[in-house]
Amino acid sequence: MSEQNQNREVLDAAMMAGHILLENGAEIFRVEETMDRICRHYGIESCSSFVLSNGIFTTAGNKREEIFAKVQHIPVSGTHLDRVAAVNQLSREIVTGSLTPAEVMEKLEQIKQMPGKSKKMQILASGVGSACFCYLFGGNLKDAAAAFCSGVLLYGYVVFLAGPYLSKLVANIGGGALVTALCTLLYMLRVGEHLNYMIIGSIMPLIPGVAFTNAIRDIADGDYIAGSVRMLDALLVFFCIAMGVGLVFGLLHRFTGGVLL
Template sequence: MNLKNVVEIATTIGEMLLSSGAEIYRVEESMSRIAKSYGYEFESFVMPTGFSATAKNIKGEVITCVKRIKNRTVDLHRIEYLNDLSRRIESDKPGYEEVLKEIEKINNIPYFKYWLRILSSGLVALSFTLLFNGNIIDAIIAFIITCAIYITKNSISKLGFFQFLEYFISGFLAAMLSLILKNFIYSIHVDKVIIGSIMILVPGIAMTNAIKDALYGDIISSFARFGEALFIAAAVGAGVGFALTLGIGWVIG
């Protein structure tokens, strides 16, 4: 496989890994393994929002590629498949066309159905509400509110608004709906319902990846991910706080 094809494959897999929420070290290691398995020198510098990569052959020819990652999500299922593909490329050294077919197959793997994602989000809220000593009514209310939050958040994301607004509105919705329902169902505990409802918004994977990046020596990337996680947490907190400020005096009082 020639240098250009190898760079294309390595950077495409790297881009897919990074946009799926993979750790920085995993992205760098996967691209490096692919290039070196075909006998090319490879160096990369990866950040959460993009990367640059350079490959060199024995003749001294050099190709550099820079990619900007605009859309990022968390898709552990896709990361698993891409990780497995990079290891198979390293061990079996398949041809260019074969690898492209595998990449296309992974890229077209269907995501979980929309209704199933909504249901799963609700079950997460229900479980955490019970975990934080909420009663069954609190858990059911949190289930309903979280389903509404997921639908709203997904709709805002599709419209292309910035991330702060997406999480701010989600946090605001969780608190405001809890306060409104408190007027009709007096036995619910607003604090337990809010805690359960916002659990799907907590940036747990971002925090975990930030710590893992730091442990692997990627300090700049670690700070970037940690900052992003704090930004998300602040947006959710601001939304909840704003709703409580309005709601305590207006809805309850």
């Protein structure tokens, strides 16, 4: 393989590694550091990458090298930390010198195709997480049981309806409204005793905690544009959830006169 072709393959591999990291919830500095580490290990000193929360701009080349420029748009999406961990491990293997650029590309394709958690596992995890958060915030065992049921039904809605068919804004408004309605119904049926703890625990699976934390880290690292975009996205989700909860509470107050609240 000629040097120019090998350099292009290295740059494509660095771009794909950055794409996988950014798409799956990695911080901006981690994406830039990984791409730079891959390029420098294979002898490309002229590579420069500019990473935003939803895009990567990469250029390379000087008088002795072929000019390379590439832009990729990466929509803001969910978090898959297993893929982030796999790319981090691959970058360590690259530094040890045990992989060729072709082998790196092959491993990145395998990481890209890594399956996520099954729908049943996600729904069960949502129920368990809702119950645990409810108990952690001060609810009793009955409240936790009600939150478990609500969390299971909530993520059934997320997986089978909101994800495939609804926009992000509508999905989160509907999720907040669904949780509030379900918890209120369970409270009226005496399944739980503290409506506030039941709702708080059940809503937690919708909260974009990783995205919010990464936004703060990006801003702290000086990546103000990327951090602000992620922060705005997280705050928009919070606002939509609150809107759904407030909508149901408003309807309940209208029809019950505030007896339940």
